Amino acid sequence: MAGLMSTEVAENFLKIVDATQVKVSELVSAEDKSKLVSYGNTYLKVSERLVSALVTPTQTHNWLNISLSNTEGKVFMVGPQVTLENIPRLDTTNSSVDIDLIGIAKNNNERSAAVAFMSYNTMENLLKPDFFNTSNDMIKTMMSAVISATLPKTTNTKLTKPVNFTLKHIREFDPSGSLVCVYWNISEWIVDGCSVLKTNSSYTVCSCDHLSTFAIIMQTSRRESESDSLMELLNLVCVIVGLVFFSLALLTFALCQWSPGVNNVARINICISLLLAHLLFLLTQRFLSLIKPLQVLCAVISGLLHFLFLSGFVWMFIEAVLLFICVKNLSQISSKKREVLSSGFLCVIGYLVALVVVCVSVGLVPEGYGSEDCWLKQDKGFIWSFLGPVCVILALNTILFIKIVITLNSTLKKLNAEVSQMKQTKIMVFKTLAHCVVLGCSWILGFFTNGSKVLEILFLILNSQQGTFIFLIYCVFNNEVRLLLNLPACSFL
Template identity: 25%
Template sequence: MPDSLSNPGLIFYTTFVTAVQSQIDNTLNNRANSEGSFVSTVTVIETPKKTVNLRVVVTTIKEVDSDNRSSFITNQITQLSHLYTQTFPILSTDVILLDGKCPAETTSDTKGKFQWKPVYPAEFSTVPCPYNSVASATRICSTDPSGQPLWNAPDTSSCQYTNQVTQTLTELANTNVDSSNANTIQSDLLTLSRESSSFTDVDITLSVEVIEDLLVEGSLYTNTQKSQDMVETMSNILNSPENVITESETTYKSSERFVKTVESLANGIVPSSGEFTAVKENLALAVRQSDPDNFSGITMTASVSQTQGISKKGITIKDGVDPTGIQSGVIIPSSFFQTVGGNSPRLAFAVYGNNKVFKNAVTKNLNAPLVTPINVKSVNEVNGPVISTSVQNTNVQGLKQPVVFRFKHFDDSSDRPQCVFVKTTGSSSMEWSSQGCTVKEHVKGSHTDCECNHLTSFALLMDIYQTGGGLSEANKLALTYISYIGCGVSLLGLLLTLLTYFMFRKLRVNNPSKILINLCMALAVTNIIFLVGMQEYTLDNDIGCKIVAVALHYVLLSAMCWMLIEAFYMYLALIKVFNTYFSHFLLKCCLFGWVFRVLLNGSSKKITKSDNKSSISQRLKGAIALIVLLGLTWAFAIFAIDGGGIVFQYLFTIFNSLQGLFIFIFYCLLKTEAQQAWKRKLGRAPPKYSGPTMSKGDTTSNTYTSEVSESKKEFTDISKEIDASYPETRLKSKGNTKRYPSYSESNT
């Protein structure tokens, strides 16, 4: 078959495809026993035997169950085997039952990122090249052995490279490294790495791939200058943007591979004079040949700054165990080789000047921190240099006398240290593990000493964001106890408030009381979740922690919404000139308070207003008291953020944890109607209180109590004052009169 069939743009290809489609359609549709209509489409012609892939659409009048579809279609096209000539023989026909399309997918390579649209099997997806819109990249949708859609590898050969650096790195990565070209490749890579600040995730991956090839070739291990150059190359790569390194690890696992290349380089270097040291800005390596028979221990010191990286002092190694003056470093005991053995007496150290390649490492099954404030969940970050220690070709574990690592803190305000090492898992992200490591000494604001019974890459995890804004442990503990005690007392007050309003129907016949009941329920659930959910057994469990976080977030938002509804209702009663009627008002409030989606829609009706201002002062004081009660105390949080003052943190904790108690005091203990209701319940009632008279079908109060203690008037129902000032606003009617939202109803 001619090569012309490989190019869909040629007229021979078009003519051939048209002829095949016509011949197949005629054969299938002209069969005497055909039970349907057939339309075929040539989708692609593949090599090596020029397989013609067709999609045949069958509109059949025969009902076929899913198990017999394949055999039915096969029987329908059996005569296709007779469609052949001497030039184009049909060797075989296969039927694959296709189920769906290859899904939309985004891929990236040295030519950029490509977004592939869904297509059926045996069809091409074509997208423009990112850096050359004239050309296109293609990708065919194939099938797996079971007939399910499966993407083939993209063909981006017609596209341009992302940039010249990417093109050169691609060429280096595709070159077989041997002794004849190793020097040139390493030199070119060093030159390119100096532009790492503009590297893409693909550039990082290609660089790591070239380093891996050079280490396999191995000539640099015995050449001091080449080893120095490789350390510089690796240090330059660590200058790449942090987000690019993170993306490269996510897509290509390049960070894990980079860490392994550093270990390989450190273990492979053969120092010409017994010791090798290379100090660059982001990476320092030191190798020391030791005598196991006369080993008195080794102290390695590193000078590392979070902002400046590794200082010019870099790494210093001295014999013996001497922690004096160590900022960050390693102390290996004199008994080390008694456990390890003397077959590989070469010790290697690596110090990272930044932690970019470890940002994707996850924390799992860590030991409890040294200092654990009650129920304070930390956010752990690496708070010091990452130090790697190894012995050539030896897996060091189970040391009788542990190795001591000292980490100088990058952030002096952090706390709760955890000594960890990085585990490379191969199939998933790198992990931090604390197995075999413990905190020996922690000096806040200075350093932490760790003891480990094995060797690898070690780091110090600490609570960088320190919940509590730099508070002392005593203050953290005090605030924790205040929170729990306050929430417990608040929960009791809320339950008593709900009990009071549910027991006495007259207290809950109006909208303000019903709004208050919903607010109490939201706050009560919030306190329950805090008391029960904010415990170690949930915070240490990922699923439990997420459930508690979502539930607490929801009920807090609900409580805030009900506070907003309270404020809105007060606005209608105290400020609004016109009484506003809302159909299904309480239902809309519930939707807003519990679902957060339904907005209130209302229509207004004009009435007259009195010019009586005699009770403005009392109304203002009552409004302020209720505003403070229903949320103004949250303003203390603004001043408590970021260590804004210990006083405000205590005020915020006290007032907000006791909000339920305040509601109980203002709406039960100081509420005249609640007092009288309980007195009647307990048989100690005064002459029966004159409440509003209600007639059948009458939904609006017709009479109002006038005797209320002035001292308690501010905290009961502000609407009495509105009635006194604006008697015209009380609309009397018979039958089913519409109710108007105002605090006057709270007298009932």
């Protein structure tokens, strides 16, 4: 067939076969393994023969690019007069291969050889990861595009050295999962002759001693998946509770009449930023299956979340600055705020800083938004566009808190002797601890949650309950609010 077909006819047939691949997978039931395997094998065999028809003799070397709707690839041919010492890496969008084609050609009487490297973007719909026969307790996920490498029109196909495939991960990497390099053996995925040479969160390098059809499959424990379901339920309940208390805090700040010495602008905007962020994140996760296929919408949502969470942190820092001013100027709190930090100026700073960070991030790495969860992608360290500012703000808050304690302690020594030292100490400790929790201490746990379910649950609860903390500290335990509601005053505030 391949020897009698012109390259033009082969190209046309290849386009037709490629176009029917997705339609075939949609017509076959996911449970009908025999049909899926049969269609998958047929598609691979026909594609291999059509690509073989595209290989033409050459005296030196020659390239051929293949770019179709669901398939892409490279064909490289070398002849007896090739001057290259090593062939360049053959790559597609999500994969690449390093093969010693020069050495293979030298082992052929014709001193020529060709390699066809193909990447099938939708082949996993036919050759499913569940066809990797391991323990039923494991969940299998296809982590790469299905690729194939063959040596068309090459007499001696024996490899002179192992072939290395670099496969980019097409889904979020789970650190708890186990990655394996597999190849397709007629009816199932197996690992014989292939091993993981190198891996990270973005890609995996597989080394194989033969050519075939390959992929990366990740295995995760089904028990962990059930645990994740419980985590999702806990997250849903905690976030909803937090949203309720954010709303109650905002109502309290809006409806209660505060004394002129109290500036709630930072607290109000913290509530607004985090309320919108948690609400948007909650809705996104609830409708993720509908949002994820819309890549632009998913990227926009991740950008909005980036902005809202960052603005929440900026407002946390502003609240710490206001607290420092209060302690530094106990005798003129309100006037000092009005002179130096007006509400309008604070609003500009509170949102402009976050907006600038997001705009710079979009300008530098526009493809960094829109992960599997519609959040920031891990590629190229893009997550540090969020973690970097967070670390800076947490560090500045820590410095401010230390300064506040030192300043407050110095001020207490100068107070009237009739003031109870114990009461003032309680105020100092409580205020510092309360602000530390509200202004981001819970986020520090986020850096240490990897591999620890206890820390992950603790982080989830503390982070989702920031609205609860704000409502308790500034509303329920605030004497001004309690007097307005005719409630007894708190002895420690």
